Amino acid sequence: MKTIYIVRHAKSSWEYEGIEDIDRPLKKRGIKDAYIVAKVLKNKIPKPDSFISSCANRALHTGIIFCNVIGFPMAHLKISKSLYSFSDGYLVKTIRALDDAYDSAIVFSHDHGINTFVNSFGSEPIAHVPTCGVIGIQFDTQHWKNIKPGKTILKEFPKHHKK
Template identity: 70%
Template sequence: MKTLYIVRHAKSSWKYSGINDIDRPLKKRGIKDAHLMSKVLNKMVDKPDVFISSSANRALHTAVIFCENFGFPHFNLQIKRQLYSFSDGYLVKTVNALDDGFNSAIIFSHDHGINTFVNEFGNRPIAHVTTCGIIGLKFKEKHWKNIRRGETFLVEFPKNHK
């Protein structure tokens, strides 16, 4: 059985003009939400075996906060530039390529791709994954490359913990 946690990056700032989208930082609210949700998740689940993040600043900052609150070494955080995509294609490829030695993984990525992925691979419709929202999926398959529709067992959004 494989367990996957998908986290949409926390709320980012649009106040800086002239920077590329990939470089947008988190807002103060985003930083607070990332701490809140990482602590909530840490109380609910065992530490995932691997942490993987998009290379976008906002996703990477969210992932670092989760690493900190889970006690996961920052130097083990995997950064995947291809996750800086707004389609689910690279998310699917990233999950399918996971080492089967990992029974659980947490991936930090972006809107649209996440929404499509959790609705295609989960068994519970989710209209919109909010910033810093966490979706947990369990799969019966033994190999990540073979995952099909799994069980959506966790849906957590910051608004439910404030």
Template identity: 70%
Template sequence: MKTIYIVRHAKSSWEYEGIKDIDRPLKKRGINDAYLVSEALRKKIDTPSVFVSSCANRALHTAMIFSYTFDYPLAYLKINKSLYNFSDGYLIKTVKALDDSFNSAIIFSHDHGISDFVNKFGDKELDHVPTCGVVGISFKTDHWKNIKKGKTILTEFPKFYKSN
């Protein structure tokens, strides 16, 4: 059995002029949401075996907050440049290339690839994964390279934890 948790990076800022997209930081709301969702998730799941993040600032910052909450050493956080691509092809390749010694993984990436991935591999149709949304999918396999349609076991979105 393998379990993947896919996290869309938290809300990023567009207020800085002249910086590259890859360097955009999180907004204050994004930072708050990352703490909120990671703390809620920590109460529901065991610490994933491996944390993998896109190299974009906003994804890395989100991954660092989740790492802190889960007490996962930042030195072990894996950075994958190909996750900065916004298609599910790179996300699929990343998941299928995970070491089989890891029974669970958490990956921090970007939409549109995330929404496409969770709908292709999960059994629950999701219109859109919001910023800082987490979707968990379990697979009946011992090898990441063999993942096929799995079972959506978790959806955690910031709005679940905010009062209006």
């Protein structure tokens, strides 16, 4: 069995002029949501074996918050330039390239690729993964390169945990 947790980066800011898209920071709400969801995951799932993030500031910052809360060493957080793509193709390639020694991984990425991936590989249709939303999918395989549609085992969105 292999399990992937896909995290859409937390809410980011558009308020800075002249800043490149890749450098956009998280909003205060995004930071708060990342802490909320990371704490929920810490108590709900086993610690993933691998953490991988898009190189975009907003995804990386989300990943760092999750590392801190879950207790994963930041020095082992992998950063992927190819995940800064708005296609599920790079997400699929990244997951299929995971080391088979890992039974689980968490990936921090972006909107379009995530929505396409979870609807292609999960067992439940999801209209839209919100910012800082997490989808867990379990695959009946021993090798990441062989993933085929699996079973959606987790859906956690920030709005489910706010008062």
